Amino acid sequence: MAVIFRSISGCITSAESVLITQQSHEELYRVLRQNKQVSSSEQKVVVVSVSPQSRASLAAHYGLSSSEVARRLTSFLKNLGVHHVFDTGFSRSFSLLESQREFLERFRRKEVDKKALPMLASACPGWICYAEKTHGEFILPYISTTRSPQQMMGSLVKGYFASQKGVSPQQIYHVTVMPCYDKKLETREVDCVITSGDTYQIDSYELLGHAGSGSGGYLHHIYKHAAKQLFGVEVDELTYKTIKNKDFQEVTLEKDGQVLLRFAAVYGFRNIQNLVQKLKRGKSQYHFVEVMACPSGSLNGGGQLKPSSDQTNKELLQQVEELYHGERTSVPEQDSRVAELYQSWLESVGKEIARPLLHTQYHAVEKNTNGLSIKW
Template sequence: MSAILSADDLNDFISPGVACIKPIETLPIQPKDDSNAYEVTTEEKAEALQPPPPASISLTDCLACSGCVTSAEAVLVSLQSHTEVLTTLDTHPSLRAPWLAHNGTNGVANGHMVNGTMNGVNGNGTEGKLFVASVSPQTRASLAAVFNISEAEAGNMLTQLLSGPSGLKSGGHQGSDFTWVIDTNVMREACLVAAADEVTNALSSQASNAPSRPGYEGAIDTTPKAPILTSACPGWICYAEKTHPYVLPHLSRLKSPQALTGTLIKSVLSQRYNIPPSQIWHVAIMPCFDKKLEASRSELTSAAWLPNYDQSQEKIRDTDCVITAREILHMAAARGINFASLPRTPLSSADRTPFPDPKLDAFLFPLSRRKKQSAVAGSSGGYLYHILQTYQAQNPGSEIAVARGRNADVVEYSVVRGSEIIIKAARFYGFRNIQNLVRRLKPAKASRLPGGKTGVVRRPGAAGAAAGEGVKDYAYVEVMACPGGCTNGGGQVKVMEVEEVRNYGGVEEDTRAPKPGPKEQKEWLAKVDEAYFSASDSEDDKVNGDGDRELRDSRTNGHSGEDDIVDGISRTQMKNWMAHWSDITGVSTQKLMYTSYIKVESDVGKKKQSDMERVAGLAVTAGGGW
C-alpha cells in the first residue's frame, strides 16, 4: 500500500467532483414549481428531467466509504502537497509573536497595528497566519541517507529551509516562513509515557473482560481491551475502521505525535494567547501519504478540545497539511533552492522565536537530544519497546526476551523473570501480517445448532489454534502498515530517485551504474535505518542555538529518582508537563491527548436493492405505502 504509493503510480485515481462509490440516497426529482402538483408524471416527462449530479468526494468523504485506500490517498495527495504549502505562504503574511501585543511590547492590541497587520489582517485584507511545522525522525533519516549526513544535520537543514534567512522566505511573495519547526520526537516522548500508562491501566482494571457498549466500541472515554493495538499508523486505522470494526475496542485511544503536536500548538495559542485556531497553520512532514488521511479526520479538529464548542462553529484541523520527504525536495526546487547547499548548523539564537510559555519552550526545544534508541525498538517510534522497558523497570531482575515470528516483520517479546512471564507483546508490520493478526482477533460465532459448541474454528492442525490464542495473550501489539516500519513509508526517497536528487544537490553520480532493483532498495532501506538510529545526545547534535540551559534542560533533570527514568525519559517530568498543558488551556488531558474511532458503514460490496425495494423503503420512511 503506502510503501509503494506515489502520485504517478496511481491507476485508480478519483479526482474531486467525479462519480464516487460513496452511496447516496436520491428521491424522484420533483416537478417545477409552475406545474400541477397533482399531475401524474409520465415516463416521457421523467426522462426529460435532469439526472442528479454525481457524488463528489472530499477529504472526509474518503474516510466515510469502503473504497480502496489508494483512491482515498490519491485525493489526499492532490489536495495536500508542497504546492499547497507554497501557495499558503505566498497568500498569507507571517504573524510575528502576536502574543507580545497583549503585553504592549510589540505593537498594540485592541484594534491597533500588530506587526503590520490589523488584528491579524494586513492592509490588503489578507489574513496573517502563524506558520508551524513538525518534522518526523523518519523524514530526517531519509534525507540524511540521501546526502550522506547525520540525521541531526538533516534536521538542521530542514529548519534552515523552513525558517532560515536563505530558506523559503527569501523567494516568497509575502516573505513568510515558519515561526517554529518542532521535532515530533519530543511529542513522541509524551506518547510513549502515556502509552505505557494506558496498558498498565487496562491490565490492572481487567478492562479486557468488560463488555463494550454497542456503538461506542472506539469511544474516547472507554478503556481499550487487551491486546491493545497501536493507533499511530493511519493506514492501519483506516483499514480497521472500514473492514474489521470488531478490533475497535482494542485500539489505543492515544493520539499520534503528529496530531498531538497540532493539538498542543493550537490549543495553547488559542486558549492562552487569543490567537484563533484558523490563524495557526500547521504542516507536518511525515514519512507516508497515509498521514494525509489522519490529518483529514473530523475527530482531530478544534471541535474535540475547544471548550464550549458550538456546532455552528467551523472545525479547524489540528494539522492543516501533510507533506513527505520527497515533497520537501520538490518544494525547495520550486523555490530555486539547492537543498544540499543549506547550512547544516542550527538556527542562531537571534533567528529563533521562543515559544510564549517558558515551560513549553523548554519541552519543545531541548538543547540536546535523547540518546539513540536500540535497533530492537524498531523504526516506528518504539512504542512497544518503551512499554516493555517500563515493565522491566517496575520488576527488578527481569529481562526482555525476543523471539522472531514467521518473518522479520513479526516479532514476539516477553518481559520474564526466571520462569515467570510478566507481560507478552508483539510487533506486526505490513498488511499481510496485519491480516493474520485481525483474523485471529475475530470473535467466534455461536453455533446455530442445538447443543453445538461455540467458537469452534477450523484450522489445519493444532498449531493454528494455538497461534490464534497466542495473539489474545498479548498485552500490546505494535501495528504498522508498511513492511519494515515507518522508515519504509511511501513518501520517503526511493533508491531509484537518489541519483536525481543528488545531482540537483551538486553530488556527481556514475551514470553508467545499472538501474537499482529490489536488492538495492533493501540495501538503501538499511542505510535509512542506520541514519534513523544514529541520533545521539552529544554536543555535536545540539538542535538549538544558545539559550537558558538551566531552564531548557529541566525537562530531564527534575527531582525524579533514577527508577523514574525509562529509556532516558523522566515519567514524572513528562506527567508534570501534561498537567501544565491542561492547566494553561483549561482543557482536560483526555480531550487533549486522546481520540476516538468509528465503524465505517457502507453499502459497497453488499447486495444491491432493486428500484422497487428502494422506493418502497423510502415510501415507508415518509409515512406512506403501497
C-alpha cells in the first residue's frame, strides 16, 4: 500500500497507514455480522455509495453495461445485509454546482485577490495530501474549498438522509466504493472506503453519467458555466490542446483575439510538479486546473480492477472509458432532484448554511523529522 502513496505524496505517516489498513471489505463484513447478532434497535443502518468510475471498472471486467452492474451490485449488497445503495453521481452534481459557483466568485475578485486564480480542483485526495505536506501555505489558497463527491455523499447520508430516516448520524455506517486507494484518506462522514478491486473480492462469485472527463467532469462543467455566465458565450464542444503530453491539456475561450478563459487538465505527479513550479514562478496563465494524481485520471485509479492476462493496461482503460462515457449524461443545473434538495435541505443555492456542509478547509502539514513515524 505504501508504494502506491509514495508515488503521489512522497510517503505516508504510520497513522495514515493504520487508517488505510482499517478500511477494507473485511471491515464491512464485520459490521454486517455484528448487525445479525444484535436487536434491530442496536443495528447500524448500512449505506453503500458506489462511484461511476468503479461501476465502469466492474462492467469492463464482467462484460456488462454499467447500469446492469449497478442493478446486480445493489441486489447482491442488499442480500448481504446492506440497507441502502446509492450512486455518488448524485452527490457529484452538488460538487459540480458548488464548484461552478466558487469559480465565478474567485474570477470576479481576481483583481483584488492575487491567489483567487487559478482555482485548483480538490476532488483528488492524493493531490491534496501532496499539496498540504509539500507546498503548504503557498498552494492552499488556490485549492477549491468545494468538497469532493465522496465528501458530499458523506454530508448527504449523515445529514439529510439521517434526518429523513429519523436516526442519528452515529447509527449510520457509510461505506463508499471508489476507484483509488487515496480515497481511504478522505473519510470525513464516511466510515469505510473500499476500492473497485475490494468489491470484486466480495462479489467475484456472485456478480456475473456526467459529461466531461472520467475524473468528475469539473473542467467541462465549470468551463461551460463560466463562459455563459461571465461572457454570454454558449459552448457546445470543448477543444483540448495537448501541451506536454496526453495528461497535460488545455482549453481556451477566445473572443476578438483575446483569451477570456484558459483551463487545463493536469494528471500525474510529474505534471502536477510542473504546474506548481509555474505557479511559484508566477508563470501560470490558467484560471482553473482539474488536478488528478493518477495518470489518465481517476478511471485509471490504483484501486480499479487490473487487466486480464490477454489484455493490456491501455486496452482496459479504453474499455472503462467507453463504458463510463456511455452512461446517460446529466447536466447538474437541470437536475430537478438536486434543485429540490437544495431547497429542502439547504434552503437554496448559495446560502451560508451550505458552506460547512458542502465545503471544507485545508491545513499545511509540518514535515515530521522523526523517521520512525514514516511509512516508506
